[in-house]
Amino acid sequence: xxxxxxDNDATTxxxxxxxxxxxxxxxxxxxxxxxxxxxxxxxARISKDRGRIYFPITTDKLFQVHLLRSVDNLFVVVEEYDNxxxxxxxxxxxxxxxxxxxxxxxxxxxxxxxxxxxxxxxKGYRKGGNGTKGKPKSEAAGATVADTEQQELPQATSTxxxxxxxxxxxxxxxxxxxxxxxxxxxxxxxxxxxxxxxDKHSFSSNEAARDFGGAVQEFFQWKADxxxxxxxxxxxxxxxxxxxxxxxxxxxxxxxxxxxxGPTTLRSTLCYxxxxxxxxxxxxIILDPMxxxxxxxxxxxxxxxxxxxxxGDNYDMAVNRTVNNICxxxxxxxxxxxxxxxxxxxxxWDLCSLPMRTSSVDIIxxxxxxxxxxxxxxxxxxxxPSCLREMARVCRPGSxxxxxxxxxxxxxxxxxxxxxGLWRKLHTVWVNVGGLHAGVYLLKRTEAVFEKGNx
Amino acid sequence: MKLLTHNMLTSHVKGVTxxxxxxxxxxxxxxxxxxxNPQFVSRMIPKLEWxxxxxxxxxxxxxxxxxxxxxxxxxxxxxxxxxxxxLLLEVEVIEGCLQCPESGREFPISRGIPNMLLSEDEA
Numbered sequence: 001x002x003x004x005x006x007d008n009d010a011t012t013x014x015x016x017x018x019x020x021x022x023x024x025x026x027x028x029x030x031x032x033x034x035x036x037x038x039x040x041x042x043x044a045r046i047s048k049d050r051g052r053i054y055f056p057i058t059t060d061k062l063f064q065v066h067l068l069r070s071v072d073n074l075f076v077v078v079e080e081y082d083n084x085x086x087x088x089x090x091x092x093x094x095x096x097x098x099x100x101x102x103x104x105x106x107x108x109x110x111x112x113x114x115x116x117x118x119x120x121x122x123k124g125y126r127k128g129g130n131g132t133k134g135k136p137k138s139e140a141a142g143a144t145v146a147d148t149e150q151q152e153l154p155q156a157t158s159t160x161x162x163x164x165x166x167x168x169x170x171x172x173x174x175x176x177x178x179x180x181x182x183x184x185x186x187x188x189x190x191x192x193x194x195x196x197x198x199d200k201h202s203f204s205s206n207e208a209a210r211d212f213g214g215a216v217q218e219f220f221q222w223k224a225d226x227x228x229x230x231x232x233x234x235x236x237x238x239x240x241x242x243x244x245x246x247x248x249x250x251x252x253x254x255x256x257x258x259x260x261x262g263p264t265t266l267r268s269t270l271c272y273x274x275x276x277x278x279x280x281x282x283x284x285i286i287l288d289p290m291x292x293x294x295x296x297x298x299x300x301x302x303x304x305x306x307x308x309x310x311x312g313d314n315y316d317m318a319v320n321r322t323v324n325n326i327c328x329x330x331x332x333x334x335x336x337x338x339x340x341x342x343x344x345x346x347x348x349w350d351l352c353s354l355p356m357r358t359s360s361v362d363i364i365x366x367x368x369x370x371x372x373x374x375x376x377x378x379x380x381x382x383x384x385p386s387c388l389r390e391m392a393r394v395c396r397p398g399s400x401x402x403x404x405x406x407x408x409x410x411x412x413x414x415x416x417x418x419x420x421g422l423w424r425k426l427h428t429v430w431v432n433v434g435g436l437h438a439g440v441y442l443l444k445r446t447e448a449v450f451e452k453g454n455x
Numbered sequence: 456m457k458l459l460t461h462n463m464l465t466s467h468v469k470g471v472t473x474x475x476x477x478x479x480x481x482x483x484x485x486x487x488x489x490x491x492n493p494q495f496v497s498r499m500i501p502k503l504e505w506x507x508x509x510x511x512x513x514x515x516x517x518x519x520x521x522x523x524x525x526x527x528x529x530x531x532x533x534x535x536x537x538x539x540x541x542l543l544l545e546v547e548v549i550e551g552c553l554q555c556p557e558s559g560r561e562f563p564i565s566r567g568i569p570n571m572l573l574s575e576d577e578a
Contacts, residue, residue, distance in 0.1 A: 283498035341489030355571040
């Protein structure tokens with residue numbers, strides 16, 4: 001049941017505590033929670049609704065959420081109900097949702113939304129790459145020098161005065177000394193996005209978004225705009241769990257490093273999850289023998305930068321795109337005044353005959369062809385055993401590891417079992433990649449010595 | 456191509472038994488500054504073939520005063536670690552080729568990328 005918050009903490013700039021929700025690649029919720037614990041120092045809760053985690057934060061630490069590499073999208077929670085009792089009929093349910101709009105504790109969440117806007121990059125960053133002032137410490141997208149533009153919310157209009165529980169924060173400026181300007185006719189534009197899952201609901205997500213959105217519009221006198229909105233209100237319904245939030249990220253953070261895409265480029269959050277799984281250590285030599293556009297090794301070179309990455313592929317467009325992506329990031333770093341060089345190299349090779357010394361690699365991490373978007377199932381029957389064997393040869397016995405993503409689970413498991421004990425499965429994470437159900441296999445390279453001619 | 460990568464690359468031409476280290480013939484070399492991490496360097500040294508690194512540094516005219524053999528207690532010698540850091544990570548061969556010491560087969564390097572693909576009859 002909602003708790004009412006007072007006006008005091010909203011308008012004085014005091015530190016307030018809120019709950020942040022984050023969407024993460026399904027299967028990597030625990031990895032994301034680990035990252036939150038490590039970088040923010042709080043315990044995250046994993047939602048029953050897969051692919052979501054929640055954690056508390058105080059506004060003085062808010063910028064830290066933009067340092068997280070395992071999250072796709074972030075939002076601030078307005079209210080959460082873990083056992084929402086929906087009414088029997090659709091009409092009653094939708095009516096109740098409409099009534100809810102005016103009763104929710106919007107104040108703190110809106111403060112956080114406002115604060116968050118000051119962290120965002122200026123629009124057109126990707127194209128212009130305009131230099132930011134000073135030297136940001138982190139490479140993460142979104143962690144930039146504060147935007148000095150004033151963000152103002154319009155004055156609440158008359159419909160709000162009747163509300164007794166909550167009032168909308170008044171227009172304020174970020175600088176202390178400025179006089180309150182006469183309210184400009186800035187209209188806040190918003191939209192509501194509803195995600196609904198469960199079989200017992202009497203309504204659709206569109207209906208909920210429409211009716212809830214209509215009530216929000218009435219309450220705040222904001223303008224609804226599906227494409228150019230300032231505020232995105234989230235209505236997430238998962239069975240009896242209902243969460244209302246305000247989005248803190250505009251576009252998903254998943255492709256942050258990649259400017260030169262290929263047909264199957266993996267999102268960076270998934271790359272980060274896979275890297276975390278293998279726990280790269282200082283001086284680890286990490287190989288991606290089928291690197292595509294280099295998403296995985298590039299994420300590693302940025303986030304786990306005390307290891308060394310060798311990205312390889314047989315396809316010339318792939319190696320060229322990888323080098324382009326690396327150069328793009330290095331240039332971006334140089335533009336910010338940081339030391340730009342990354343611990344990564346690119347080689348063109350045939351992964352079934354790697355030009356690498358035996359037992360020279362600590363970790364192998366890659367996205368294996370699925371056979372649906374690239375390659376074919378039939379080819380995988382031959383490809384998987386040969387490349388797993390070659391990977392076993394170059395990987396250090398005893399201490400070596402591999403983290404391999406594949407959708408062709410049958411072919412993969414069979415290939416592993418026929419490898420004469422060179423690999424042992426440690427853990428599997430089930431993930432969703434572009435709608436396909438895939439597995440991320442964490443393997444240990446056993447002590448068994450590789451001998452030419454076994455299997 | 457960085458020298459750290461070169462230290463691990465080997466010729467895999469069919470029939471070759473002594474394909475390491477690959478000889479470097481560089482026509483364009485660039486320096487690319489990389490952040491120095493002493494722990495990275497000191498832990499990497501035992502994984503390297505030291506003589507191959509020295510030979511590669513010689514071939515590029517970058518050896519300076521790098522010793523032919525590892526000095527004891529190098530882990531604490533920051534000057535030494537910095538020299539090794541520079542060679543392993545900051546010297547980049549942009550254009551040139553790698554040559555198999557046994558068969559003479561040349562693998563071209565272009566845009567910093569060595570092309571190690573073999574033709575069908577070589578594999």
